[in-house]
Amino acid sequence: MNGLPSGNASESVSHRTCPLCEATCGLTVTVGADAAISVRGDRQDPFSKGYICPKGVALGQLHSDPDRLRTPLIRRGPTWTEVGWDEAFAEAGRLLEPLLRDHGRDSVAVYLGNPTVHNHAASLYTRVLVQALGTGYRFSASTVDQMPKQVASGLMYGTDLSIAIPDVDRTDYLLILGANPMVSNGSLLTAPDLPGRLRALRRRGGRLVVVDPRRTRTAEIADEHLAIRPGTDALLLAGIARTLLEEGLADPGQAAPHLNGLPELRAVLRPFTPEAVAAATRVPADTVRRLARELAAAPSAAVYGRIGTTTTAFGTAASWLVDVVNTLTGNLDRPGGVLFPEPATGSPNTTGEPGRGRGVRVPGSRRTRVRQLASVFGEFPVGTLAEEIDTPGPGRLRGLITFAGNPVLSTPNSARLGAALGSLDAMISVDAYLNETTRHAHVLLPAASPLARSHYDLVFASFAVRNTAKYSPPSLPLAPGELDESEVLLRLACTALGGGLTPDELDDLTAADAARRLAADPSSPAHGRDPVELLAAVSGRRRQDRLLDLLLRGGPYGDGFGAKPDGLTLDALVAAPHGLDLGPLRPRLPGVLRTPSGKVELAPPQLVDEARRLADSLATAPGAGLLLVGRRQLRSNNSWMHNLPLLAGGSNRCTLQLHPDDAARLGVTAGQSVTVRSRVGEVAAVAELTDTLTPGVVSLPHGWGHTDPATRSELATREAGVNSNLLTDEEPIDPLSGTAVLNGIPVEVLSR
Numbered sequence: 001m002n003g004l005p006s007g008n009a010s011e012s013v014s015h016r017t018c019p020l021c022e023a024t025c026g027l028t029v030t031v032g033a034d035a036a037i038s039v040r041g042d043r044q045d046p047f048s049k050g051y052i053c054p055k056g057v058a059l060g061q062l063h064s065d066p067d068r069l070r071t072p073l074i075r076r077g078p079t080w081t082e083v084g085w086d087e088a089f090a091e092a093g094r095l096l097e098p099l100l101r102d103h104g105r106d107s108v109a110v111y112l113g114n115p116t117v118h119n120h121a122a123s124l125y126t127r128v129l130v131q132a133l134g135t136g137y138r139f140s141a142s143t144v145d146q147m148p149k150q151v152a153s154g155l156m157y158g159t160d161l162s163i164a165i166p167d168v169d170r171t172d173y174l175l176i177l178g179a180n181p182m183v184s185n186g187s188l189l190t191a192p193d194l195p196g197r198l199r200a201l202r203r204r205g206g207r208l209v210v211v212d213p214r215r216t217r218t219a220e221i222a223d224e225h226l227a228i229r230p231g232t233d234a235l236l237l238a239g240i241a242r243t244l245l246e247e248g249l250a251d252p253g254q255a256a257p258h259l260n261g262l263p264e265l266r267a268v269l270r271p272f273t274p275e276a277v278a279a280a281t282r283v284p285a286d287t288v289r290r291l292a293r294e295l296a297a298a299p300s301a302a303v304y305g306r307i308g309t310t311t312t313a314f315g316t317a318a319s320w321l322v323d324v325v326n327t328l329t330g331n332l333d334r335p336g337g338v339l340f341p342e343p344a345t346g347s348p349n350t351t352g353e354p355g356r357g358r359g360v361r362v363p364g365s366r367r368t369r370v371r372q373l374a375s376v377f378g379e380f381p382v383g384t385l386a387e388e389i390d391t392p393g394p395g396r397l398r399g400l401i402t403f404a405g406n407p408v409l410s411t412p413n414s415a416r417l418g419a420a421l422g423s424l425d426a427m428i429s430v431d432a433y434l435n436e437t438t439r440h441a442h443v444l445l446p447a448a449s450p451l452a453r454s455h456y457d458l459v460f461a462s463f464a465v466r467n468t469a470k471y472s473p474p475s476l477p478l479a480p481g482e483l484d485e486s487e488v489l490l491r492l493a494c495t496a497l498g499g500g501l502t503p504d505e506l507d508d509l510t511a512a513d514a515a516r517r518l519a520a521d522p523s524s525p526a527h528g529r530d531p532v533e534l535l536a537a538v539s540g541r542r543r544q545d546r547l548l549d550l551l552l553r554g555g556p557y558g559d560g561f562g563a564k565p566d567g568l569t570l571d572a573l574v575a576a577p578h579g580l581d582l583g584p585l586r587p588r589l590p591g592v593l594r595t596p597s598g599k600v601e602l603a604p605p606q607l608v609d610e611a612r613r614l615a616d617s618l619a620t621a622p623g624a625g626l627l628l629v630g631r632r633q634l635r636s637n638n639s640w641m642h643n644l645p646l647l648a649g650g651s652n653r654c655t656l657q658l659h660p661d662d663a664a665r666l667g668v669t670a671g672q673s674v675t676v677r678s679r680v681g682e683v684a685a686v687a688e689l690t691d692t693l694t695p696g697v698v699s700l701p702h703g704w705g706h707t708d709p710a711t712r713s714e715l716a717t718r719e720a721g722v723n724s725n726l727l728t729d730e731e732p733i734d735p736l737s738g739t740a741v742l743n744g745i746p747v748e749v750l751s752r
Contacts, residue, residue: 015042015577016472017457018056019118019450021637023185024457024464025052025192026579027059029475036060036451036475046581047468048192053185054635058646059450063476067643067712068432069446070482078710080434080444085483085491092443093495095426099399100133100496107398108426109137111385113405114145114638117459119450121544124458125489126403128510132493136366137388137397138379144411145307146188147376147737148315154360155604156323157340158594159348160377161462163188164323164338166302167585168197168465171336173207173298175291177233177322178308178743182217184632187306190457190464197465207298209291211236211283212308213629214657214699215692227694230627231744232281233305234314234614236288237321239277242269243292244328251296253330258590261603265324268608271615280622282694295329300336302326308629311742314617315734317610324602332589332600339585340592343461344469344558344568345551349592351521357594362606362736369395373738381738382411383730389420399426401492404447408436409639409705412728412740413680430488433640434712436705445488451475453484456548456573469557470579471548471570486543511535511546518554525560525567526553537561538570545570557582606736626662628676628727628745630702639703642716654721655688657699658749663689667751675750676700678727684752685722698749700724702742 011032018025026045030038039059041052062068072088073080083091099107110130116122130138142150150160157164168174168191179187181194191197198221201208210219211226211233219225228236244250245266252259274285295301303325309318323332331337342350363374370387373380380388385407389397400421408418421427421440429441438444455472478484483491490503501509515531518524526534538549549570553559559567573580595601635647642648656676658668668674670689675682676698685700693699705723706716725742732741 011037014473014475015045016475017455017470018052018059019455020055020059020641021185022187022190022460022463023053023192023194024048024190024460025056026470027052027056029059029451031451031475034476034479035064042578044578045470046579047466047470051193051196054647055637055641058641058644061644061646063449063451065643067714068449069434069444070479072446073434073444075442075444088443088445089491089495092428092492095428095442096399096496097498099426103398105134106136106395108133108135109139109385109388109397109400110135111382111400111402111405111407112138112140113403113407114141115404115640116140119404119453119485120456120458120548121453121484121486122403122489124544124547125486125493128506129401129489129493129496132496133401136375139382139385140379141382141405141410142379143376143382143737143739144311144742146310147739148310148734149188149319151316151362151376151737152319152323152607154377155362155607156320156601157349157592158357158359160360161347162340162349162592162594163463164326164332165189165341165463165465165585166304167336167339168194168201168302171201171206171300171302173295173301174198174201175209175211175295175301175303176218177211177237177303177305179304179306180212180216180218180632182221183634188463189304190460207294213694213697214631226283226287229280229282229622230308230629230697231312231314233309233312234318234321235272235277235618236281236283237318237325238269238272238611238614239274239288240292240295241321241324241328242272243274243289244296244325245269247292249292249296250328251330252327252332254334254587255327255330255332255589255600258593258600259327260597260599260601264603264608268603268611271618276618280618295325300334301329301331302336302338308743310739312744313732313734313741314610314614315739316736317607317614320607320610327600327602333587335584335587340588341462341464341585342467342556342588343464344467344555344582345458345461345548346555347462349594350556351523352594353522354591355593356596356598359595369393373733376738381733381740382407383733383738383740385411386413386417386420386730390416390423398424400424402427402429402431402437402441404431406435406437406639409703409723409725412725412742413730414723414725415681416730428492430485430492433643435640436708436711439708439710445492446482448478448482448484449476452478452482454545466584467582468579469552469568469573469582471573473574484543507543511550514547514550518550521554524554525558525563529561534561541570610736623746626696626698626747626749628678628724628747629697629699629743630724631657631699633701636701636703642704642706642719643713645715648715648719653688654685654701654704656685656749657688657690657693659693659695659697660689660691661695662698663687666749668749673752675752676727677748677750678729678745680729681726683722683724683726698747
């Protein structure tokens with residue numbers, strides 16, 4: 001798939017953005033009649049400049065994978081039957097109608113998987129589906145990933161997408177906690193070739209420090225690696241912040257006039273002396289002080305934390321303290337520090353009144369039925385999904401719609417969730433594969449190949465290290481009988497509404513609502529215009545591309561529907577197939593804020609409470625047992641790319657890594673099969689001895705365990721691996737964000 005094009009006249013070349021991770025690399029795709037002949041990096045893409053990772057190269061294999069679904073399926077008992085689309089939607093309606101009628105709209109839940117945000121059709125029309133269902137039971141991959149960062153950012157800046165991004169291309173000092181971008185690229189940090197950007201930081205004399213229980217590939221290229229005890233990043237950050245305040249090193253710089261809560265912050269951080277946090281984190285007190293002094297003294301600096309910091313019991317506190325340290329060192333909203341992107345389609349912090357807003361409501365007003373856990377930004381913790389299905393009583397979930405997700409492998413105590421899905425009265429899935437989750441569906445609707453749909457990164461532009469815009473038309477047409485996801489979701493929404501609307505009519509209503517919101521937004525260049533006029537300007541397009549054109553033309557760089565002739569439109573992006581560079585990130589305070597005070601809230605009450613809970617944890621002595629952490633792999637992306645030959649094997653080894661000292665103590669040898677046991681389950685894995693782990697820590701990669709014979713992924717089942725989420729526990733969560741604790745799980749390792 002990565003060979004050179006042959007020059008055959010039947011071939012064509014297109015340029016598109018890779019949809020397989022957050023890096024958004026540009027691709028040059030050569031296609032024949034119905035397949036990709038080659039996939040290469042696009043050297044003319046102004047953002048990625050030709051960089052490509054193995055996942056992007058495999059895009060053609062994903063398109064041609066014989067196990068990828070092309071036809072709707074209906075399951076009756078253990079038997080799957082291929083059917084036409086009309087029959088599939090009729091069956092979906094037959095299953096949903098009695099549940100919605102007899103048990104209410106909340107009897108059916110929605111789960112949205114990670115690939116949803118890599119697809120602008122899905123991002124736009126899953127909202128329409130949720131609204132049509134009218135359910136309050138929405139779950140997503142967010143509460144196994146980034147929700148703590150969204151909660152902390154929302155409370156500090158006023159919207160959950162106001163995430164301050166490290167300016168990696170200009171910073172002099174980068175402190176990374178719980179992330180391995182040399183393998184995963186960025187996460188909530190969209191930066192093609194982040195490995196190259198980190199090397200460039202070192203070449204220009206910058207300093208890179210990595211905090212991680214493992215000596216990752218990123219740690220190996222760093223100036224310094226600090227092996228922290230899993231789950232204690234928030235304590236380390238609190239110790240750094242306290243040191244900055246106590247030693248008179250805090251200087252917020254130009255952000256100072258825009259801050260609220262500095263006295264409250266100083267008071268709540270007093271318990272976190274370097275000596276106190278050293279005992280819990282295993283990072284020496286002198287090192288805590290030195291980190292604070294280095295960050296304060298650097299010409300510019302940025303602190304960045306990801307999965308290892310968010311998937312812990314104090315994920316929201318850690319996410320907040322990352323921004324606190326960035327603020328106290330004068331690096332909030334400054335070049336070389338952390339800045340707020342300004343995406344071309346707009347975002348919550350580019351709409352409404354600049355500098356002031358309603359803020360966010362955390363916790364939410366709704367509660368789960370069983371544990372009474374609060375909603376967060378309209379969704380419930382995914383760790384509660386199984387219990388909401390399998391716990392008897394009024395109001396239990398009886399139906400589920402999943403889109404592009406595999407929670408049976410990716411969420412905590414997944415054995416319980418798999419059993420619960422088997423008890424549902426109705427389950428409908430939209431997915432490219434018959435996987436460990438969708439095998440429980442009664443109706444399975446196939447998703448189109450990424451090469452056969454248009455693409456625009458609506459979500460990841462909000463996390464990008466540079467403001468860019470790129471539209472990708474389909475590289476190949478839909479195969480006969482295939483439907484675009486927008487059509488699938490609109491038809492499913494019409495089914496949930498019980499008829500009365502066609503997909504075209506529902507799409508027109510959706511577009512009309514988007515036009516009305518643009519006309520009503522004082523920040524939009526289309527403010528005050530007639531919505532009918534705005535719709536007429538984009539009448540040549542339908543579905544997601546019509547909505548995209550509305551957003552672009554009414555966005556921060558837009559043409560205002562003719563008011564700014566040189567402004568951005570979808571036509572302008574079509575004419576620039578490699579994409580457009582809209583410039584570096586720039587300071588945006590105070591206009592970016594949407595808090596009621598119009599200030600950055602350094603000490604919101606909810607986060608002050610989290611700091612007190614964190615302080616209470618200092619009194620708990622660290623346990624002596626083993627702690628399980630995950631690990632990223634270059635050729636793997638969650639659970640859904642293990643069926644492609646280019647990504648199988650190699651460094652993708654699903655082994656239990658442990659330190660040689662722990663292995664000797666346990667009587668374990670390299671290559672031996674061992675049992676790993678937690679409170680909720682156990683797995684058998686092959687032991688891999690490595691001194692890249694700190695003693696007391698063991699590691700399994702995430703997303704494996706393709707052992708279910710009811711799935712259709714031939715290659716993945718041959719290299720099945722083990723499911724680490726058979727060991728993770730649904731009970732412990734980060735309470736403010738509802739995020740599952742997937743790192744630092746207490747386990748036993750037993751020789752078999």
